Amino acid sequence: MSTEKCDVIVMGCGGFGAAAMYHLARRGLKVIGIDRFHPPHDQGSSHGETRIIRKAYFEHPNYVPLLHRAWDLWEDLAEESHQPLIERRDLLLAGPPGSEVIEGARLSARLHNLPLENLTREEVFRRFPMFNLPQDHEATVESTAGFLRVEDCVAAHLDLAQARGAQLRCGETVQKISGAPGQLSVRTDRATYSAGAGVLTCGAWTSQLIPDYARLITVRRKTLFWYPIQSADWGDPLGAPIFFLDLPEGQFYGLPSIDGRTIKTGEHTGGETVENPSTLERHVFPEDERPVSQFVSERLANVESEPCRSAVCLYSMSPDGHFLFDQLSELPLVVGAGFSGHGFKFASVLGEAAAELIQQGGTSLDIDFLSINRFAKNTV
Numbered sequence: 303m304s305t306e307k308c309d310v311i312v313m314g315c316g317g318f319g320a321a322a323m324y325h326l327a328r329r330g331l332k333v334i335g336i337d338r339f340h341p342p343h344d345q346g347s348s349h350g351e352t353r354i355i356r357k358a359y360f361e362h363p364n365y366v367p368l369l370h371r372a373w374d375l376w377e378d379l380a381e382e383s384h385q386p387l388i389e390r391r392d393l394l395l396a397g398p399p400g401s402e403v404i405e406g407a408r409l410s411a412r413l414h415n416l417p418l419e420n421l422t423r424e425e426v427f428r429r430f431p432m433f434n435l436p437q438d439h440e441a442t443v444e445s446t447a448g449f450l451r452v453e454d455c456v457a458a459h460l461d462l463a464q465a466r467g468a469q470l471r472c473g474e475t476v477q478k479i480s481g482a483p484g485q486l487s488v489r490t491d492r493a494t495y496s497a498g499a500g501v502l503t504c505g506a507w508t509s510q511l512i513p514d515y516a517r518l519i520t521v522r523r524k525t526l527f528w529y530p531i532q533s534a535d536w537g538d539p540l541g542a543p544i545f546f547l548d549l550p551e552g553q554f555y556g557l558p559s560i561d562g563r564t565i566k567t568g569e570h571t572g573g574e575t576v577e578n579p580s581t582l583e584r585h586v587f588p589e590d591e592r593p594v595s596q597f598v599s600e601r602l603a604n605v606e607s608e609p610c611r612s613a614v615c616l617y618s619m620s621p622d623g624h625f626l627f628d629q630l631s632e633l634p635l636v637v638g639a640g641f642s643g644h645g646f647k648f649a650s651v652l653g654e655a656a657a658e659l660i661q662q663g664g665t666s667l668d669i670d671f672l673s674i675n676r677f678a679k680n681t682v
């Protein structure tokens with residue numbers, strides 16, 4: 303078997319790999335991307351129509367500068383691909399007093415000068431009569447938020463990368479990665495490749511290729527549902543806000559779906575641990591649906607209590623819920639993983655960061671807080 307050579311091999315071409323391919327190809331590098339499926343597909347973490355993007359980031363203020371750049375890059379991609387990939391929409395955040403969702407968003411907004419409008423429960427009810435929040439809950443509205451059309455974003459990155467000469471090998475599985483500084487070898491079930499560097503973005507499958515990541519990533523099975531809207535109370539559903547609610551029963555997110563007739567929603571908390579993503583249970587059971595349908599009937603007015611559509615997706619959780627984005631010292635490899643159920647919005651900017659790390663040996667983007675060095679080997 304002869305070995306194919308290129309500048310950079312991208313392993314896993316879903317949300318992040320597709321973005322990395324695009325930014326590498328834009329810089330004139332010869333790129334080969336390898337994916338076990340045919341992205342965009344519904345087997346990993348980047349499917350289900352939409353992904354929320356927001357800037358007053360409750361998870362940590364360090365993400366905000368990355369989000370400014372991510373938003374600009376998504377807009378550039380939309381313009382270049384002539385597709386409506388990103389849409390601005392108000393975001394309603396709500397939670398009990400002291401909730402990390404509200405306090406964290408306020409902290410990010412204060413430190414980065416982002417507009418947030420605080421609302422009482424009554425004000426929420428007047429402005430958004432479709433939400434029924436618990437008595438003691440506080441709320442805030444972010445206007446610098448919106449959604450991304452997730453599959454279209456993946457396809458646009460891949461199409462434009464290929465238009466710049468990148469090659470995409472679908473239906474091919476990476477089996478082994480080896481090498482030394484400056485020299486990477488990759489074996490798949492079909493071929494062997496060599497390159498000066500690589501990007502590994504295999505999502506839920508990452509630890510199968512880098513066993514050391516098994517201590518850092520827990521994969522969770524997540525379900526999401528679409529519920530028909532029943533009445534005109536939603537006004538123009540396409541004008542209704544995106545929401546993220548920190549409720550006693552769990553954290554739930556959602557948004558009016560792009561068909562304008564349904565609400566797409568799911569629980570951010572919970573989810574069973576998945577040992578092997580390749581044998582994931584893809585059937586949706588009544589026990590998957592029950593907590594979400596209960597949330598819908600208790601908290602959202604005039605939405606049918608039975609979903610009309612569902613999907614199964616994967617979260618790759620890191621120990622602290624923050625991303626694992628780093629360059630390995632033993633191999634010339636940038637690894638992006640552990641996106642913990644909130645990563646897609648960053649694919650554009652971290653794809654750019656990966657390309658800069660490989661081409662320039664560094665990046666001006668502040669990503670140090672995402673390094674895996676925060677987990678000493680014997681602590682996790």
Ligand SMILES: Cc1cc2nc3c(=O)[nH]c(=O)nc-3n(C[C@H](O)[C@H](O)[C@H](O)COP(=O)(O)OP(=O)(O)OC[C@H]3O[C@@H](n4cnc5c(N)ncnc54)[C@H](O)[C@@H]3O)c2cc1C
Pocket residue numbers: 313314315316317318319336337338339341345346347348349350352353354355474475476477503504505506507508511524525526568615616617638639641642643644645646647648
């Ligand atoms: C239900 C749900 C809702 C979410 N909501 C949001 C949201 O609103 N906002 C947000 O920002 N984020 C959200 N996320 C998180 C976000 O979608 C993920 O963090 C992101 O999509 C992860 O992208 P990825 O590239 O790491 O994984 P993937 O897109 O799954 O890509 C990994 C790729 O690697 C390939 N692969 C795996 N193993 C191999 C191998 N051995 N050889 C070759 N190829 C391989 C796979 O086929 C796949 O294409 C959500 C996630 C889920 C599941």
